[in-house]
Amino acid sequence: MTASSTRPDPRPHAPRTTGARTPVPAPGPTTPGAPSYHRLSGLTTVLTVRCGPPRRGDGWLPAADLATRPEAVRELIAHDARQGLARYGRPLRPDVAAGFGLHRFVWPVSLLFTLPWFLERRVPLLAPADVALRRHPEAVELAVRPAEFGCLPEDPAAGSEQARTVPDEPALAAALRSALGAFLAPVLTAFGPEARRGPRVLWAMATDAVVEGLWYAGGLLGERERARVELSALLAPGEPLDPARTPGAGDRPAPAPAPFTPGAGFAPPAPGDDGAPAPDRSRASCCLVYTADPRDMCAGCPRVTRR
Numbered sequence: 554m555t556a557s558s559t560r561p562d563p564r565p566h567a568p569r570t571t572g573a574r575t576p577v578p579a580p581g582p583t584t585p586g587a588p589s590y591h592r593l594s595g596l597t598t599v600l601t602v603r604c605g606p607p608r609r610g611d612g613w614l615p616a617a618d619l620a621t622r623p624e625a626v627r628e629l630i631a632h633d634a635r636q637g638l639a640r641y642g643r644p645l646r647p648d649v650a651a652g653f654g655l656h657r658f659v660w661p662v663s664l665l666f667t668l669p670w671f672l673e674r675r676v677p678l679l680a681p682a683d684v685a686l687r688r689h690p691e692a693v694e695l696a697v698r699p700a701e702f703g704c705l706p707e708d709p710a711a712g713s714e715q716a717r718t719v720p721d722e723p724a725l726a727a728a729l730r731s732a733l734g735a736f737l738a739p740v741l742t743a744f745g746p747e748a749r750r751g752p753r754v755l756w757a758m759a760t761d762a763v764v765e766g767l768w769y770a771g772g773l774l775g776e777r778e779r780a781r782v783e784l785s786a787l788l789a790p791g792e793p794l795d796p797a798r799t800p801g802a803g804d805r806p807a808p809a810p811a812p813f814t815p816g817a818g819f820a821p822p823a824p825g826d827d828g829a830p831a832p833d834r835s836r837a838s839c840c841l842v843y844t845a846d847p848r849d850m851c852a853g854c855p856r857v858t859r860r
Contacts, residue, residue: 585702585715586669586677593668596773600661602695607685613696614688616662617681620739630654630747632688641845649841651747652758656840659737659762661686661693666733667767669702671783672774675710676703676729678717679736703728726787733763734812752812757838760788760814764834781819790815814838818853
């Protein structure tokens, strides 16, 4: 299995990491993010989200443990190492297993932020202490404790104690990048030594997982094109830098707000030398699956599309 896929037909595939799935009760109408989580859980068997206190034991891993307990990171990576051995018949390189583990954490967890933004125009302001996950062979379960959230002034809950109102859509998008970036930063730092990647590449990997997660969800919802458009806007490079204020900038665009990689990667690159169609998306990072089996290389791998 590759860490991710960039082709949406039949649909972008989710990380095949977790089996058994139990029904999710309908959410209360005032729980921020819960309507989105409930809707997604009803459309796919690969991800189940429950609102409630983060769990521990019986296979549950609090997200906060990844930032505070190195052994928790190693345990998560060991899960992917075992899956890689079963799939490929040989051990994955340790850094490759770590990269797979990071992707398969960020992919579902990022949806806790991006899906309510996409469907409700609300941004849950979650911390690692608010989330736990449990992985099975073909699915992931998440337990999330919604609390404060960012929203627009016209949101019916804008006057509630939990709401943090922002003035407009660009400010809400900035709140999403800030909240998700703050959540992921300590996790990426913890994975860095195991994945043997520096901050720039780690954030590129996170960008890929964030984009592919919501693009997948958009396909399930029948709104793949809107997901593509909104993700492209969310991660669009900034306005061109002013040479008068930034000597040597020329016409270079400013980077997208840190820490994510500028651009969602949907602009199709030129066809390959073999005349094959361009992939639907060009990834910002390489998952290194080719080290296990070159035939599993992602269609949008930057090693192929950005030569």
